[in-house]
Amino acid sequence: MTEQLGLERSAETPSATYILPLKRGRAGGLGDLPGYLQRVLSWSAVLVVDGSPPEVFAEHSRLLPAGVVHLRPEYACLNGKVSGVLTGIRHARTKTLVIADDDVRYTADSFRRVADLLQSADVVRPQNYFSDLPWHARWDTARSLLNRALGADYPGTLGVRRSALLATHGYDGDVLFENLELIRTVRSAGGREVVARSLFIPRKPCAAGHFLRQRVRQAYDDFAQPARLALELSLLPGVLLGRRRWPLLPLAAAATAAGIAEAGRRRAGGTRVFPPSSALWAPAWLLERSVSIWAALVFRLAGGIPYAGARITTAAHSRRVLRRRFAGRQAVRSGRTGAGDPAAPVRLGAAPAA
Numbered sequence: 001m002t003e004q005l006g007l008e009r010s011a012e013t014p015s016a017t018y019i020l021p022l023k024r025g026r027a028g029g030l031g032d033l034p035g036y037l038q039r040v041l042s043w044s045a046v047l048v049v050d051g052s053p054p055e056v057f058a059e060h061s062r063l064l065p066a067g068v069v070h071l072r073p074e075y076a077c078l079n080g081k082v083s084g085v086l087t088g089i090r091h092a093r094t095k096t097l098v099i100a101d102d103d104v105r106y107t108a109d110s111f112r113r114v115a116d117l118l119q120s121a122d123v124v125r126p127q128n129y130f131s132d133l134p135w136h137a138r139w140d141t142a143r144s145l146l147n148r149a150l151g152a153d154y155p156g157t158l159g160v161r162r163s164a165l166l167a168t169h170g171y172d173g174d175v176l177f178e179n180l181e182l183i184r185t186v187r188s189a190g191g192r193e194v195v196a197r198s199l200f201i202p203r204k205p206c207a208a209g210h211f212l213r214q215r216v217r218q219a220y221d222d223f224a225q226p227a228r229l230a231l232e233l234s235l236l237p238g239v240l241l242g243r244r245r246w247p248l249l250p251l252a253a254a255a256t257a258a259g260i261a262e263a264g265r266r267r268a269g270g271t272r273v274f275p276p277s278s279a280l281w282a283p284a285w286l287l288e289r290s291v292s293i294w295a296a297l298v299f300r301l302a303g304g305i306p307y308a309g310a311r312i313t314t315a316a317h318s319r320r321v322l323r324r325r326f327a328g329r330q331a332v333r334s335g336r337t338g339a340g341d342p343a344a345p346v347r348l349g350a351a352p353a354a
Helices: 033-040 055-062 082-091 108-117 133-151 162-167 178-188 208-213 215-224 225-243 249-272 276-301 317-326 330-336
Strands: 016-022 045-050 070-071 096-100 123-130 158-161 191-201 305-306 310-312
Touching: 016 033, 016 108, 033 158, 045 055, 045 082, 045 317, 055 070, 070 082, 082 096, 082 162, 082 178, 096 108, 096 276, 108 123, 108 158, 108 162, 108 191, 108 276, 123 162, 133 249, 133 276, 158 178, 158 191, 162 178, 162 330, 178 191, 178 215, 178 317, 191 249, 191 310, 208 215, 215 276, 215 305, 225 249, 225 276, 249 276
Parallel strands: 016 045, 016 096, 045 070, 123 191
Antiparallel strands: 096 158, 123 158, 305 310
16 A cells, blocks of 8 residues: 555655645646645655546646645545545554645744654644735634634644544544544544644635635534634624613724734734734624624524535534543543554544445
8 A cells, every 4th residue: 555655665754744635626726836745745745635626636636746645535524624634544654644724834844843742742733824914814813813812723734643533533524613623533532632822834815705705604613612602693782782881882892802812912922923913803803703603503593504515514523522422432542652553544423435
């Protein structure tokens, strides 16, 4: 198998594998991605799991640099990214993995730091920031700052020990918030997470149209976080009802949001990558979320959020559900101390696709 994948063992066998789930609906090139992956190949093995249509897949095969392993997804999941990740885990032959969206851009140093943290952790959550700042990237940066202030942000990349996901037989691919599902699965099975708030990894902003299409879908993620969901649902009615008695309530809410975001910007060295004006976008983001969360609720009541021609009902499973699934066995810790099972993981509740 390793010879077929081009990952044959030698004195130069990489110590980590970079897994990139990819899907493009039509041909049109890959921008700077091939050049970036050429650099990543000097640090790591690279697996690109590509769910694009056949003609686009063929174009990507021509564009990707030699040495990149280009694969088709092998698992049937409602969330195609999880199918790509599980396929990458199945074919990887290293103990440490870095999973990244196609807009994430590591440097050799940041990649090494994630790999180093994985020596004592099962999953590592770094911090993304936008390398360019069009208006919608500034808007979304406010979300990251609020997350940092109140806990931690959810980036488009994670470091994970392969044995951790082998021990849990992968993670559920029929959820919307796949990164949260992965993290909760590993932790519920006894794994250790490191939240690396000061490890900053740049990412390229998406097109403005794509950003706008994601607003309700991102709000739907909060059905996996009940306390946050309740707060966001209360924002719009609370301000509308309260402003009659306290006319300055909207202004006070906006100032509070900006202040919390600024605390997130200053936390763990965030001022190095987040400009001073970033926190000022927090009131706009909060207003948008106070509306989009109600649209997400309508989709929830209607049976789920539309996604790639299907509907996904579950944002992510609760910690309680996952702890019950792994009750009585600390699967990940036993996997972390062992040599690592080379067997392929299977998606929870399903077998690999034919």
